[in-house]
Amino acid sequence: MQDIINIDKSFNNDKMRILLLTTKNESIVPFDYQDLLAGVIHRWLGINELHDKISLYSFSWLNGASLCKLGFNFERGSQWFISFHEKDYLKTIIKSIQTSPEMFCGMRVTDVIIKDAPDFTYVENFILASPIFLKERHENAIKHLIYTDENVERLLEYSIKHKMSIANIPEDDSFKISIDRSSRMCKTKIVKIHDISNKSFYCPIHITAKNKTKQFIWDVGLGHSTGVGFGSIY
Numbered sequence: 001m002q003d004i005i006n007i008d009k010s011f012n013n014d015k016m017r018i019l020l021l022t023t024k025n026e027s028i029v030p031f032d033y034q035d036l037l038a039g040v041i042h043r044w045l046g047i048n049e050l051h052d053k054i055s056l057y058s059f060s061w062l063n064g065a066s067l068c069k070l071g072f073n074f075e076r077g078s079q080w081f082i083s084f085h086e087k088d089y090l091k092t093i094i095k096s097i098q099t100s101p102e103m104f105c106g107m108r109v110t111d112v113i114i115k116d117a118p119d120f121t122y123v124e125n126f127i128l129a130s131p132i133f134l135k136e137r138h139e140n141a142i143k144h145l146i147y148t149d150e151n152v153e154r155l156l157e158y159s160i161k162h163k164m165s166i167a168n169i170p171e172d173d174s175f176k177i178s179i180d181r182s183s184r185m186c187k188t189k190i191v192k193i194h195d196i197s198n199k200s201f202y203c204p205i206h207i208t209a210k211n212k213t214k215q216f217i218w219d220v221g222l223g224h225s226t227g228v229g230f231g232s233i234y
Contacts, residue, residue, distance in 0.1 A: 015117035015215045017083035018090055020097075022062075026106025028071040032192040034061070034229040036104045041082060044096035045089060050227065054166055056085040058221030058232040060129035074107065081115070081129070083219040083232070085167055090114075120214035124206055126233045131189045131200035132156070132223040133230035144199035147186045153177045156222055163220055164213070175209040177222075193228050200230060 030036075041059060042048065050057075059082045065072040084090050094112055101109040134145040134155055145152055156177045164171065180186075186203040205222065207214055221231035 014087065015219065016087060016090070017081050017115050017117070017219070018094065019079060019081045019113040019115055020109050021111040021113070022074070022078045022080075022103060022107045022109055024077050024107070025072075025074050028068060028073065029062070029065070029105045029107075030071045033072075033104070034191060034193060037061070037080070038228045040103050041093065044093045044100070046092065046096065048089075050089075054163060055225070055227030056163060056167055056220050057089065058083050058130075058219065058226040059229055060232045061229060077110070078107065081232070083221070085216065085219045117215040117218055119211060120218070121211045123214065124208060126205040126207060126217075128202050128205065128222075129232040129234050130221075130229050131191065131202050131231070133191070133198055133200045133225045134159075134223040146188050146199060146201040147179055147181055147203040153179060159223060160213075160217060160220075164216060167216070169212070169216060172210050172213040175213050176207070178206045178208075179203045180206070191230075193225070198225075198230075205233065 037059065042050070060080045062072070062074065062078040062080050064074050064076055064078045066075060082090065082093060097109050097112060103109065134152060136143050136145055136151070136155060145155065153176075157175065160175070160177075161171065180203065183204050186201070188199060188201045191198050191200050207217065209217075218233060220226060221233060223231040226232065
């Protein structure tokens with residue numbers, strides 16, 4: 001039976017993301033598949049200027065994997081999401097998926113579900129859907145930071161404030177990020193993008209801010225290189 005893409009609601013909200021459901025893979029998905037995900041998104045977008053801009057979007061990694069020797073299997077398919085600050089990009093992606101749902105390794109999209117942004121007024125604790133990549137220049141070198149570094153919160157806040165200014169969102173005086181460095185959820189992960197190894201990290205995220213700021217972060221992610229799969233949040 002041919003797969004059917006179902007869109008369960010129209011674009012009525014300014015803040016939303018799309019959840020994608022896929023078939024199982026036909027060949028092993030490599031460990032470092034984030035390049036492939038980013039490539040699929042840009043194929044669906046078609047010709048665009050996003051490569052040269054600060055990323056006001058984010059996307060999760062694939063859920064539902066089982067580990068094997070050479071990579072991952074998704075025996076029951078996978079789930080992942082894409083979020084954009086500008087929802088017109090999501091419309092373009094959905095239209096492209098309807099005619100070209102193929103991804104990679106034999107996986108293809110079967111369902112597209114539009115999810116409105118939750119009301120985060122009373123929500124302050126967030127979980128990462130992909131690890132945070134954060135870098136800082138030290139003299140002539142670039143340092144990849146992890147959760148144990150002292151200035152992580154400051155740099156995360158700066159990155160979001162910079163993106164908010166690009167998106168013409170008013171500054172939020174209440175905005176503050178903190179992480180629990182003692183949590184068992186804290187860990188580092190090396191991710192290879194374009195054959196370059198990048199040190200990234202997971203940790204619980206605590207965000208104090210206005211609802212609009214939290215919804216913006218829900219769209220654009222945290223840290224650097226969200227456009228290649230880092231820093232997405234649930």
